[in-house]
Amino acid sequence: MQYKFGSDEYFMQQACHQALIAGEEGEIPVGAVIVSHNKIIAKAHNQTEKLNDVTAHAEMLALTSAFAYFGGKYLPDCTLYVTLEPCTMCAGALFWSQIGRVVFGASDEKRGYRLVADGKQILHPKTTVKTGVLAGKCGKLVRDFFKGLRQK
Numbered sequence: 753m754q755y756k757f758g759s760d761e762y763f764m765q766q767a768c769h770q771a772l773i774a775g776e777e778g779e780i781p782v783g784a785v786i787v788s789h790n791k792i793i794a795k796a797h798n799q800t801e802k803l804n805d806v807t808a809h810a811e812m813l814a815l816t817s818a819f820a821y822f823g824g825k826y827l828p829d830c831t832l833y834v835t836l837e838p839c840t841m842c843a844g845a846l847f848w849s850q851i852g853r854v855v856f857g858a859s860d861e862k863r864g865y866r867l868v869a870d871g872k873q874i875l876h877p878k879t880t881v882k883t884g885v886l887a888g889k890c891g892k893l894v895r896d897f898f899k900g901l902r903q904k
Contacts (some may be wrong), residue, residue, distance in 0.1 A: 758790045760855050763833040764886045770797040770810065771835045771893050777802060781893040784810035784834040786818040794818040810834060811842040815849055827851045828878070835890040837864035843874040855882045857890025
């Protein structure tokens with residue numbers, strides 16, 4: 753399906769593409785893109801297995817790339833699009849980056865930052881959050897991945 757350029761759905765579709773790459777590489781299929789002024793400045797997917805690094809989540813790798821792009825550590829004018837609700841580690845990194853906006857697709861009932869936060873604010877107070885963008889598609893990527901693992 754085609755989405756209007758610049759829409760949340762358009763950029764989430766780009767994050768979904770990253771998630772598909774992760775799944776093809778045997779990684780949990782989570783993808784992320786960071787956007788500034790309607791331009792993708794960073795994209796990444798989970799690489800914890802490939803890099804043998806538990807911190808190599810899509811969000812963390814995308815943040816590192818965005819910091820390099822700007823030559824700085826703050827992203828107040830950027831939006832992170834990620835297919836799965838960030839974990840606490842990633843939410844902490846997003847806090848320190850002062851990212852302006854976070855948009856995620858599927859909720860993570862087991863390890864998502866909102867569950868762990870227990871109602872407390874983990875993201876920066878100026879960060880706005882939008883949930884559920886292409887949630888069905890994003891959730892299906894993860895469900896299908898784990899279903900495939902169980903069938904092996």
